[in-house]
Amino acid sequence: MPRARLLAATSLIASLSAPALAQQATSRSTGDDFHGPIVVTAAGLERLDLLAGTSVVTGLELQRNTNSQIGDVLDKVPGVASTSFVPGAARPILRGLGGDRVRVLVDGLGTADAGNVSDDHGVAVDPLIATSVEVLRGPAVLLYGSQAIGGAVNIITRRLPERRLDEAVHVDAMVGLDDAYDRRQAGASVDLRLTPDLVFHVDGAWQKTNDLEVPGYVLAGDLRNDLLHDAEHHAEDGETEEAAELTELANQRGTVRNTASEQTSFGTSLNWFSGNSSFGAGFSYFDSDYGVPTRPGFEHAHGHEEEGGHEGHDHEGHDHEEEGHEHGDVSIGLRQYRGDLKGIVDLGTGFFQEARTRLAYTDYTHTEFEGDEIGTVFDIETVEGRMELVQNRRNGWGGSLGVQFQHINFAATGEEAFVPPNETESIALFTLEEVDLGAAELEAGARYEHTSIDVSALAAHREFDAYSGSLGLSAPLTGALRTGVNGSHAERAPVALELYADGPHVATQLYEVGNADLDKERSWGLEGYVRGNLGPARLSASVYRNWFDNFIYLTQTDGEEDGLPVAFFGQQGMDQWGVEAEAQLPLISQENQGGFGLVADLRADYTRATLDDGSPVPRIPPLALLGALESTFGHFDARAEVQWFDEQDRIQGTETPTDSYTFVNLSLAWHPLEGANNLTVLLQGDNLFDVQGRNHASFTKDYVPLAGRNVRLTARLSL
Numbered sequence: 224m225p226r227a228r229l230l231a232a233t234s235l236i237a238s239l240s241a242p243a244l245a246q247q248a249t250s251r252s253t254g255d256d257f258h259g260p261i262v263v264t265a266a267g268l269e270r271l272d273l274l275a276g277t278s279v280v281t282g283l284e285l286q287r288n289t290n291s292q293i294g295d296v297l298d299k300v301p302g303v304a305s306t307s308f309v310p311g312a313a314r315p316i317l318r319g320l321g322g323d324r325v326r327v328l329v330d331g332l333g334t335a336d337a338g339n340v341s342d343d344h345g346v347a348v349d350p351l352i353a354t355s356v357e358v359l360r361g362p363a364v365l366l367y368g369s370q371a372i373g374g375a376v377n378i379i380t381r382r383l384p385e386r387r388l389d390e391a392v393h394v395d396a397m398v399g400l401d402d403a404y405d406r407r408q409a410g411a412s413v414d415l416r417l418t419p420d421l422v423f424h425v426d427g428a429w430q431k432t433n434d435l436e437v438p439g440y441v442l443a444g445d446l447r448n449d450l451l452h453d454a455e456h457h458a459e460d461g462e463t464e465e466a467a468e469l470t471e472l473a474n475q476r477g478t479v480r481n482t483a484s485e486q487t488s489f490g491t492s493l494n495w496f497s498g499n500s501s502f503g504a505g506f507s508y509f510d511s512d513y514g515v516p517t518r519p520g521f522e523h524a525h526g527h528e529e530e531g532g533h534e535g536h537d538h539e540g541h542d543h544e545e546e547g548h549e550h551g552d553v554s555i556g557l558r559q560y561r562g563d564l565k566g567i568v569d570l571g572t573g574f575f576q577e578a579r580t581r582l583a584y585t586d587y588t589h590t591e592f593e594g595d596e597i598g599t600v601f602d603i604e605t606v607e608g609r610m611e612l613v614q615n616r617r618n619g620w621g622g623s624l625g626v627q628f629q630h631i632n633f634a635a636t637g638e639e640a641f642v643p644p645n646e647t648e649s650i651a652l653f654t655l656e657e658v659d660l661g662a663a664e665l666e667a668g669a670r671y672e673h674t675s676i677d678v679s680a681l682a683a684h685r686e687f688d689a690y691s692g693s694l695g696l697s698a699p700l701t702g703a704l705r706t707g708v709n710g711s712h713a714e715r716a717p718v719a720l721e722l723y724a725d726g727p728h729v730a731t732q733l734y735e736v737g738n739a740d741l742d743k744e745r746s747w748g749l750e751g752y753v754r755g756n757l758g759p760a761r762l763s764a765s766v767y768r769n770w771f772d773n774f775i776y777l778t779q780t781d782g783e784e785d786g787l788p789v790a791f792f793g794q795q796g797m798d799q800w801g802v803e804a805e806a807q808l809p810l811i812s813q814e815n816q817g818g819f820g821l822v823a824d825l826r827a828d829y830t831r832a833t834l835d836d837g838s839p840v841p842r843i844p845p846l847a848l849l850g851a852l853e854s855t856f857g858h859f860d861a862r863a864e865v866q867w868f869d870e871q872d873r874i875q876g877t878e879t880p881t882d883s884y885t886f887v888n889l890s891l892a893w894h895p896l897e898g899a900n901n902l903t904v905l906l907q908g909d910n911l912f913d914v915q916g917r918n919h920a921s922f923t924k925d926y927v928p929l930a931g932r933n934v935r936l937t938a939r940l941s942l
Contacts, residue, residue, distance in 0.1 A: 278303075281355035283860065286905055286939050287890055289350050289399070289408075291430060291484055291513075293327065293378060296350045299866070300358055301803040301828040304844040307921040307929065310404060310435055311484035311513025311555070312345040314338050316920050317360055318767070318801055319830040319843045320373030323718050328367065328377045333629070335585035335605035336559065339370075340642060340720055341728065342922050344589060344601075347509045347559040348378050349488040351397060351410035351428035355379045364713075365653060365668040368627065369689040372715040372746060381412050382424055382492045383503045383565045388416045399937030403909075403930040405433035408937075424492045424505070431485040434478045434514075438913045438931040441475040442519060445879060446925045450519060472519040479927055481552045484513035492563070499569035499577065509559040514552060515591075517729055519926055553598075553729075557589040576615040579625075582608035591639065599637030606630045619659030627651045633719065641726025641735055643681060645719040649674040663698040664707075674716040678723055687716035687743055703756035711748040717741040721775050721792045727785045731922055734784040735777065738792045745772040759812075764804040771797035776840065779876045788877075797840060801830030813855055824851040824864075831873070841878045842920045845871035860892040871919040879925055884916035902940050909933045 278300045280288065288296050294305035294313035304316040317325050323339045329348045336347035350356075357377040364371040381395070396411040410428030417423055440447055454469035492505030564582040589601040611625030627650070634644040651672035658665045672689045691714055697707030724737035752765035774797035782789035805826040813820030826849040832840035851864040865887055872880040890907035910916075913932040917924040 277360075278358040279355055280358075283892055283903060283905070285350075285353065285355065286397070286892075286903060286937055287862075287907060289397070289937070291350075291404075291406075291432065291486060293346050293348065293350050293356065293376065296353075296356060297358060297376065299826070299849060301805050301826050302360060302801070302830075303358060303828075304847075304920045305918065306342045307918040307927070308342045308923050309482050309484075309513060309515055309927060310432055311482075311486070311511060312338075312343050312515070314342065314346055315358075315376050316844065317358070317374030317376075319799065319832050319840065319920075321920070323370055323720075324373030324715065326364075326367045326371040326375045328375060330380055330383055330563070330581075331377060332563075332581055332583045332607050332609070333605070335561070335583070335603065335607065335631075336557070336587055337589045337601045337603060339718070340601070341731070343515050343555065345511050345513065345555070345557060347511070347557060347587060349410070349428045349430070349486055349509065350378070351408060351430065352380050352382075352412065352426050352488060352490065353378045354381055354395075365670045365691055365693055365711075366655065368629075368649070368651060369670070369672045369674070369691065369713070369715045370718075372713045372744065380426070380490070381414060382426065382490050382505045382507065383563060384414070384422065384424070384494055385501070385567075387419070387496050388414050388422045391416050393942070395939075395941050397937060397939045399935065401933050401935035403436045403933035405436075406935075407431050420496045422494045422496075424490075424494065426488075426490045428488045429486070431483075433483050434480055435482040435927070436478055436931050437928045438915045439476060440473075441477075441479055441926060441928065442473060443879065443917060443925040443928075446519070447473045475519075479516060481514035481516045481554070482927070484511070486511035486513075499567070501565075501567045503563075503565040505563040505565075507559075507561045507563070509561070510557075512554060512556045514554050516923070516926065517553060518732055518923075551594045554592045555589065556592065557587070559585055559587045561585045570612075572615060574614060575612045577613050578610065579613065580608070580610045582606075591637070597637065599635060599639040602634045604632040620656070622654065622656035624652075624654035627653065639727060639729060641724050641728050642720050643678050643723050643725075645676060645678045645723065647674065647676050647719060649716075663696060666693075666695040666697075668693045672716070676716075676719050676722065678719065681723060683723065683739060685717075685722060685739070689714035689716055689743060700753065700755075701757070704753060704762065705755045706753045707751070709748075709750045709752075711746075711750075713746050713748070715744040717744065717775055717792075724792070727787050731777075731790075732787060733777070733779060733790040734787040736789060736791045738794075741775060741792065741794060742773045744775050744794075746770065759809045761807040763806070764802070766800075766802050768798075768800040771799065774834070774840075776834070796835035797832060798835075799830065799832040799840075801828065803828045810852075811854075818855070818857060820855040822853045824853055825849070838875050839873040841875040842922070843871070843873065844918075844920045845869040845881070845883075858894045860894070862888075862890045862892075864888040864890075868916065881917045881919040881924060884914050886910045886914060886916065887912055901942070902938065904938045905936070907935050907937075909935065 280297060288299060290296050291310055292313035294315045297303045297315050298305045302318050305313045306316060306321060307313050314321060315325060327334050327346055334347050337344045338346050357379060360374040364375050367375040393414040398409045400407050408430035412426035415423045450469045450473035454466040457466035487510045490505060490507035492503055494503035562584045566580040568578045570577050585605045587603040590597060591599045607629040609625055609627040611623050613623045614621050629649045631647040635642055649672055651670055653670040655668040670691045674687045676685045691712060693709060693711040695707060695709040697705050700706045722737045722739050722741055724735040728735045746769050748769040750765055750767040754763045773794045775792060775794055777790050778793050779788050779790045808823040810823055811819060811821035829846040830843060832843050834840060846869040848867045851862055853862040867885045868883060870881060870883040874880055888909045889911060890905060893904045896902050910932050916929040918929060
């Protein structure tokens with residue numbers, strides 16, 4: 224199999240390359256980059272994967288899991304879950320942590336959207352344009368900033384390439400459709416070599432879905448029973464219309480109303496190369512519109528809108544006096560314009576090998592509609608940049624050091640502008656070093672970050688100095704199998720939402736109140752791991768524990784404001800531990816059986832998080848197990864997969880438990896072409912037995928279950 228050269232403009236512009244590990248038994252010489260292991264390395268470092276567990280989703284696995292939002296793309300990676308608020312809004316959760324503890328990046332810099340403000344806000348990047356997606360957990364997140372205390376997800380595209388184009392024209396394209404979402408999608412990118420040193424890039428993607436189809440009743444049992452009980456009371460009081468409305472809500476089956484979505488993206492860049500130096504400039508546009516249902520019966524629990532409000536509108540976003548998606552549906556439209564610059568300057572053979580720079584400017588607008596009326600508008604202007612100096616590797620010592628800057632201007636206006644306008648600015652210094660000790664490897668990292676938050680309307684100003692560091696040691700265990708231990712200390716400054724929120728937030732159905740006296744969030748972490756090859760098998764397993772001081776969390780009180788329960792941001796200690804494991808075990812060797820290969824793929828993850836007062840951290844994903852058999856024969860790959868999710872009854876406050884469920888998935892991929900040009904046609908069936916599942920990490924799990932049986936057909940071309 225040829226090398227996978229998927230170049231990432233991550234904080235250290237990570238490059239992805241095969242075969243430091245042995246190939247899987249199912250690897251084929253098709254040239255499609257769809258098979259085989261990938262090891263992540265970074266500029267100046269030979270083995271970034273020693274510092275922390277890193278997962279990369281690419282090729283056929285990426286094609287199998289391409290969805291509207293990046294959180295749903297990654298939900299089969301050990302240690303990763305999704306917020307799954309609605310199909311148009313799903314952010315990744317790493318080791319049970321999300322929101323402002325996970326940074327989502329595109330080509331190494333932040334997506335600069337409003338996703339961290341609320342789970343109903345989508346991520347401003349289309350997974351269709353990704354060539355691969357990188358997940359970093361543990362100490363390696365020092366590369367990404369203090370807001371990545373839980374981890375980072377980097378979406379890698381071709382917009383700012385690291386190397387010259389070897390061919391006159393390179394084309395990537397993908398089309399697909401499915402039935403559970405009624406999804407139609409298409410995306411393509413073209414790289415054109417204008418001169419030997421000048422490459423032009425353009426890409427575009429579009430996808431559209433209708434309302435989500437689900438098995439059985441839309442509402443969870445307890446919520447459905449509550450609505451039917453309320454309907455009985457209304458009927459006894461002679462309020463027949465209200466009773467009929469609640470009964471209709473309780474008996475919804477098969478389709479989650481107001482969950483349709485449509486998104487479009489466009490990107491272009493011009494890239495110039497000279498020797499080992501290069502410069503690139505790009506522009507991109509992202510547009511997304513999607514429906515957002517809210518909790519059925521919400522207006523009955525907290526009272527209908529007063530006269531003068533939006534007539535006919537209820538808080539679930541439905542007008543039940545008319546059928547379908549009528550006036551009053553809640554929807555979100557977001558637009559983002561983005562400009563990117565990238566530069567690499569070759570510094571020769573001295574102490575430093577090269578200087579790397581990245582700069583991005585984004586203009587983001589997010590509008591929440593109630594029917595045709597504008598409810599709330601979020602405007603975010605962001606400038607983020609970094610510069611790093613990469614050392615030449617000498618005597619087994621290498622690494623890099625750099626500086627990162629970010630300025631965010633945030634403004635929200637309208638009914639749910641519960642976060643006041645604010646400006647956040649941060650500047651950071653970081654370094655990551657690696658030393659070869661012979662049999663062992665030592666890696667150390669450090670980051671200092673200064674953050675200031677200004678809220679002029681409140682005459683408020685806060686400043687924070689965050690210090691983070693890590694130390695890792697690894698050594699060979701046997702053959703290509705390595706074991707190691709990482710220790711880390713991380714600090715995170717609170718964000719404006721946690722400090723100054725004050726207003727109703729329908730997405731969480733709470734009246735959220737910030738705490739201007741919050742201190743930095745601090746954590747100490749310890750992780751032990753085993754990674755590498757044991758004979759023909761590929762293994763990765765880790766056990767981790769994190770101790771948090773001043774962990775920031777939202778806690779509900781008995782008070783009520785604007786018809787909503789009041790919730791305050793508070794702080795206390797938190798203890799978290801977990802395990803992640805995956806193994807690829809060849810059962811039948813492709814070389815010894817005339818081209819037929821069979822591999823077992825096993826994955827598992829579990830995390831447990833408890834506050835100092837003994838209560839669990841809310842919305843922690845349950846134990847998840849995945850087992851699959853993947854075979855290769857001729858021009859085909861077949862995969863049979865079983866996913867099992869345990870029940871989760873470790874809940875806090877008004878949080879509801881979730882039952883266990885099992886999904887069975889099948890897929891068949893056809894590769895009709897051999898060599899550098901390749902085409903993969905993929906037919907797959909997900910949740911074949913149409914089982915109802917509810918994602919415990921989701922705020923909307925009680926009224927937005929996971930998709931039912933979904934048959935999907937996609938085709939991916941690279942030439």
